[in-house]
Amino acid sequence: MPVASSEKIFVKGNEAVAMAALEAGCRCYFGYPITPQSDIPEYLSRELPGLGGEFLQAESEIGAINMLLGASATGVRAMTSSSGPGISLKQEGISYMAGSELPGVIVDIMRQGPGLGGIDASQADYFQATRGGGHGGYRIIVLAPNSVQEMYDLTMLAFDLSDIYRMPAMVLADSVIGQMKESIVANPRPAVALPDKDWVVRGRKDGTPQNIVKSLKLGDGEMEKFHWMMHARYQELADKENRWEEVQTDDAELIVTAFGSTSRIARTAVAMAREAGLKVGLMRPITLFPFPKTAYAKLSERCKLFLDIELSTGQMVDDVRLSVARDADVLFYGRPPGTGSLPTPEELFEQIKKNYQARS
Amino acid sequence: MRYDVFFAGYGGQGVLLAGNLLSYAAIHEGKNVSFFPSYGVEKRGGAAMCTVVFADGDTGSPVVGNPSVAVLLNQLSFDKFASHVKQGGICIINSSLVDTTGVALPGVEVVPVPMNQIALEMGDVRMVNMIACGAYIEKSGALQESSLGAALKKALPERNHKLIPANIKAIEAGILAARG
Numbered sequence: 296m297p298v299a300s301s302e303k304i305f306v307k308g309n310e311a312v313a314m315a316a317l318e319a320g321c322r323c324y325f326g327y328p329i330t331p332q333s334d335i336p337e338y339l340s341r342e343l344p345g346l347g348g349e350f351l352q353a354e355s356e357i358g359a360i361n362m363l364l365g366a367s368a369t370g371v372r373a374m375t376s377s378s379g380p381g382i383s384l385k386q387e388g389i390s391y392m393a394g395s396e397l398p399g400v401i402v403d404i405m406r407q408g409p410g411l412g413g414i415d416a417s418q419a420d421y422f423q424a425t426r427g428g429g430h431g432g433y434r435i436i437v438l439a440p441n442s443v444q445e446m447y448d449l450t451m452l453a454f455d456l457s458d459i460y461r462m463p464a465m466v467l468a469d470s471v472i473g474q475m476k477e478s479i480v481a482n483p484r485p486a487v488a489l490p491d492k493d494w495v496v497r498g499r500k501d502g503t504p505q506n507i508v509k510s511l512k513l514g515d516g517e518m519e520k521f522h523w524m525m526h527a528r529y530q531e532l533a534d535k536e537n538r539w540e541e542v543q544t545d546d547a548e549l550i551v552t553a554f555g556s557t558s559r560i561a562r563t564a565v566a567m568a569r570e571a572g573l574k575v576g577l578m579r580p581i582t583l584f585p586f587p588k589t590a591y592a593k594l595s596e597r598c599k600l601f602l603d604i605e606l607s608t609g610q611m612v613d614d615v616r617l618s619v620a621r622d623a624d625v626l627f628y629g630r631p632p633g634t635g636s637l638p639t640p641e642e643l644f645e646q647i648k649k650n651y652q653a654r655s
Numbered sequence: 656m657r658y659d660v661f662f663a664g665y666g667g668q669g670v671l672l673a674g675n676l677l678s679y680a681a682i683h684e685g686k687n688v689s690f691f692p693s694y695g696v697e698k699r700g701g702a703a704m705c706t707v708v709f710a711d712g713d714t715g716s717p718v719v720g721n722p723s724v725a726v727l728l729n730q731l732s733f734d735k736f737a738s739h740v741k742q743g744g745i746c747i748i749n750s751s752l753v754d755t756t757g758v759a760l761p762g763v764e765v766v767p768v769p770m771n772q773i774a775l776e777m778g779d780v781r782m783v784n785m786i787a788c789g790a791y792i793e794k795s796g797a798l799q800e801s802s803l804g805a806a807l808k809k810a811l812p813e814r815n816h817k818l819i820p821a822n823i824k825a826i827e828a829g830i831l832a833a834r835g
Contacts, residue, residue: 303682305679305682305688305690305809415693471718474691474692474693475690475691475692475717476675476689476690476692477687477688477689477690478687478688556717559716559718560716560717560718561716562713562716563715566715637718638718639716639719639720639721640716640718640720641720641721642720
């Protein structure tokens with residue numbers, strides 16, 4: 296089935312991820328079912344075989360991430376997806392991919408935790424995603440869609456960034472964005488200049504040099520050199536790839552900040568505040584790693600009051616505090632994830648009003 | 656204009672299909688739509704809810720705290736959500752299964768429709784959700800009946816298209832019942 300079309304279609308966020316993966320040329324998927332992301336493997340299990348691709352339900356999440364590592368080492372575009380408990384299991388493999396400089400897309404549709412938790416939306420895996428959840432000191436690219444259209448667009452972008460920067464890229468959403476249905480345009484894959492994959496695993500046959508893809512680095516100074524090289528690459532990523540959205544921040548005296556599902560709820564709360572005559576804006580990071588630090592710094596030159604909203608007891612708020620000017624205040628309002636814990640626009644509007652009126 | 660409607664009932668009553676149908680009808684009328692479902696881990700019998708927001712412009716939050724219209728299909732959802740309806744809003748209830756004795760909803764128009772009874776009289780209790788959709792468009796004026804007819808082709812899988820005439824009849828029955 297051809298994916299790209301200019302006609303609007305009404306699909307789930309998870310389906311949009313799967314469609315974008317196919318359009319991006321992903322022909323290998325490895326995964327293990329878990330709510331609330333199972334629509335992704337369901338879609339791909341139906342469509343991939345007909346496209347000459349490989350769909351494999353692995354024996355576990357650990358199996359799936361190592362299959363992703365193996366497929367990526369051969370140079371093909373490959374993907375896995377899961378949610379909290381499964382993403383935790385994948386961390387070892389993600390660390391090995393980072394150590395081997397391998398691209399690959401990992402989709403995390405967050406649910407409640409810790410442990411088995413529950414199936415409702417959560418943003419409490421922000422730290423796990425943005426700090427590189429495995430061992431060894433690495434980062435991965437993290438993109439945070441807040442609509443079904445962005446689930447499509449950012450999945451496609453994840454494949455490109457992952458190939459360009461040779462590191463795993465994660466699409467980080469939650470069950471609200473994954474299960475929600477909206478109209479989207481399934482755009483064709485954009486033309487992006489991609490580097491040659493001259494590093495793919497290869498033997499000495501036909502006189503070509505051997506390529507070994509590995510994360511074991513035992514040579515004198517080899518590992519230190521690798522770390523400084525990756526450090527520079529993360530910096531390049533931060534310089535070039537920051538993405539964010541601002542809504543009515545120009546004259547704002549209070550800027551609400553949130554990512555993913557909560558940014559959608561916050562957006563309506565900000566509109567309610569504007570209707571009530573309050574000068575309130577919204578700052579939404581789209582890339583969580585790299586975090587758009589310079590954009591926050593710029594905003595905080597003028598606006599000195601930020602209100603960070605998350606479906607957790609506070610994680611991204613740390614990055615916001617590290618990014619804004621020293622004389623800016625960053626307040627926090629959170630709802631830890633769970634059934635019945637989704638904040639409403641009315642509730643966020645009350646928080647905005649309270650803090651706006653209390654500002655000095 | 657931005658419309659929002661909250662549907663709730665138990666799994667099996669067709670809450671999610673009703674939400675999908677209204678979504679496709681809104682798309683048919685050129686609107687932007689957000690359909691946000693929420694349900695328990697149970698395959699059937701658990702709580703099922705959905706919110707549909709549609710607008711000419713940005714749909715904004717898929718989550719609505721105080722809906723302008725709520726369609727509540729069983730007692731549990733009435734007890735839990737009726738008090739959330741916005742002042743000046745509408746609360747459509749399935750009066751076959753919901754007892755409102757002793758509950759006052761000041762500032763909210765309560766519209767009782769005996770959905771199960773009407774559906775049974777039509778010979779198919781599964782039509783409850785269609786009757787509910789009919790009642791919704793009648794009271795809210797948000798969507799045209801013809802759009803729902805067109806939407807049925809999209810919301811129902813091809814194998815069930817033979818049921819479209821019966822569904823349209825149920826929607827009409829819902830419209831008439833809500834008109835009172």
